[in-house]
Amino acid sequence: MLHFDYIEPTTLEEAASALSAREVAGRIIAGGTDVLVQIKEQKLAVDLLVSLARIPGLRSIHHDEKWVNVGAMTTIREIETSDFIRQSVPILFDAVDQFGSVQTRNVATLGGNICNASPAADSVPALLALKAEVTYWNSGEMKRQNLHQFFVSPGKTILDRGDILASIRFEKPRPRSGGAYLKLSARNGMDLPLLSIAVQLQMDQNFSCCEDVAVALGAAAPTPIRATGAEKILKGERFTEEILAHAADRASQEARPRDDFRSSAEYRKAMIRNLLPEVVKRALSRIRQSTGKEA
Amino acid sequence: MKRTSRFTLNGERVEAEVEPWSTLLEVIRDNFDLTGTKEGCGYGECGTCTVLMDRLAVASCLVLALQAEGKDVVTIEGLVGPDGELHPLQKAFIQKGAIQCGFCTPGMILSAKALLEQNGDPTEEEIKKAVVGNICRCTGYVKIIEAIKSASRK
Numbered sequence: 001m002l003h004f005d006y007i008e009p010t011t012l013e014e015a016a017s018a019l020s021a022r023e024v025a026g027r028i029i030a031g032g033t034d035v036l037v038q039i040k041e042q043k044l045a046v047d048l049l050v051s052l053a054r055i056p057g058l059r060s061i062h063h064d065e066k067w068v069n070v071g072a073m074t075t076i077r078e079i080e081t082s083d084f085i086r087q088s089v090p091i092l093f094d095a096v097d098q099f100g101s102v103q104t105r106n107v108a109t110l111g112g113n114i115c116n117a118s119p120a121a122d123s124v125p126a127l128l129a130l131k132a133e134v135t136y137w138n139s140g141e142m143k144r145q146n147l148h149q150f151f152v153s154p155g156k157t158i159l160d161r162g163d164i165l166a167s168i169r170f171e172k173p174r175p176r177s178g179g180a181y182l183k184l185s186a187r188n189g190m191d192l193p194l195l196s197i198a199v200q201l202q203m204d205q206n207f208s209c210c211e212d213v214a215v216a217l218g219a220a221a222p223t224p225i226r227a228t229g230a231e232k233i234l235k236g237e238r239f240t241e242e243i244l245a246h247a248a249d250r251a252s253q254e255a256r257p258r259d260d261f262r263s264s265a266e267y268r269k270a271m272i273r274n275l276l277p278e279v280v281k282r283a284l285s286r287i288r289q290s291t292g293k294e295a
Numbered sequence: 296m297k298r299t300s301r302f303t304l305n306g307e308r309v310e311a312e313v314e315p316w317s318t319l320l321e322v323i324r325d326n327f328d329l330t331g332t333k334e335g336c337g338y339g340e341c342g343t344c345t346v347l348m349d350r351l352a353v354a355s356c357l358v359l360a361l362q363a364e365g366k367d368v369v370t371i372e373g374l375v376g377p378d379g380e381l382h383p384l385q386k387a388f389i390q391k392g393a394i395q396c397g398f399c400t401p402g403m404i405l406s407a408k409a410l411l412e413q414n415g416d417p418t419e420e421e422i423k424k425a426v427v428g429n430i431c432r433c434t435g436y437v438k439i440i441e442a443i444k445s446a447s448r449k
Binding site for chain 2: 002003004005006008029032033036037040041049051053077100101102103104106107187188189190
């Protein structure tokens with residue numbers, strides 16, 4: 001049955017030191033909605049859970065002229081109920097809005113969702129499309145890494161024992177930009193996506209073509225990925241049905257999904273082809289709404 | 296080795312001797328004999344273990360008792376008034392026929408209470424979203440949603 005010790009250190013150094021101790025199998029507990037399930041399912045054996053709850057400075061949403069900064073211990077619910085996020089970063093709002101259930105969101109953290117590194121994690125494609133960076137504690141100092149270089153394989157990030165994710169940041173979306181996250185799943189809640197697509201794009205000054213774009217896919221590869229081939233097709237172009245279809249086709253080829261109990265690889269690829277244009281259109285419609293311009 | 300968790304339970308300050316791995320659900324039921332909170336799955340998916348912690352609905356099977364330290368916990372037993380009068384949500388569930396076996400009911404009512412405290416006049420969509428983490432095997436949810444809607448107008 002369950003058998004482990006539990007501590008609540010008050011500094012990152014204390015936490016890192018407890019996690020790195022060789023004789024003790026220690027793991028971070030953030031919210032606990034993933035790690036406790038894994039322990040109960042006996043997929044994870046730990047001697048010690050190290051909570052980050054009492055380390056100050058890890059739980060907040062800040063923004064300035066250029067950056068939006070979210071602390072790793074910020075709960076999904078806090079992000080969902082942030083007026084700033086809903087209005088200024090709707091792609092991230094989409095991602096947290098359909099995440100689990102209220103009970104999950106009240107406890108689960110952004111850092112936990114990222115570090116649990118499910119290929120289907122809801123927050124990640126949106127953050128990839130925002131070109132997010134993570135800051136993590138490693139060997140006594142803070143280091144920074146692009147989120148798209150953070151994931152190694154299902155359930156695994158570049159973090160070692162003793163490393164602690166501290167915060168996530170991305171540039172505030174610029175004028176003439178908009179984004180959307182689409183989650184395809186059997187239920188409207190309490191379900192991981194069988195496929196998810198995130199698009200963040202910026203129009204040029206004339207609102208005629210795409211100045212910049214990022215496309216990310218979830219549950220479509222061993223880790224969440226950017227569909228950089230699809231991005232190249234869209235960048236600099238007008239959003240015609242032809243170009244959207246071409247980009248969607250490319251994205252479905254870039255994806256490396258597998259067959260699992262939620263869906264087949266073939267269906268996932270087909271849905272990327274069908275739905276990427278839809279997500280682009282949602283992003284465009286948000287740009288229209290926020291600028292009043294025909295995008 | 297046993298530790299102590301000190302928190303507020305239904306308005307009363309309490310202390311519990313717990314193991315580090317004890318969940319809040321186990322402590323509510325076994326240490327305090329409050330069996331209105333149920334274990335349906337143990338994995339945070341069914342909602343029968345829902346309690347309010349600092350006014351937020353949480354799955355108590357996935358909260359360690361030590362994580363509840365210093366928090367304000369409310370179970371279904373905490374909704375009844377000091378004179379024994381049922382909470383408007385409890386009355387609404389009874390009036391609308393929203394209870395069959397009753398197993399999901401405590402969790403449903405607490406999720407609804409958390410919703411109504413945030414949003415006193417929710418739409419049907421908002422009600423559905425609030426209880427998406429509470430599964431009912433018996434009723435088909437229609438009466439539950441009607442009950443929450445009727446309680447919201449009071």
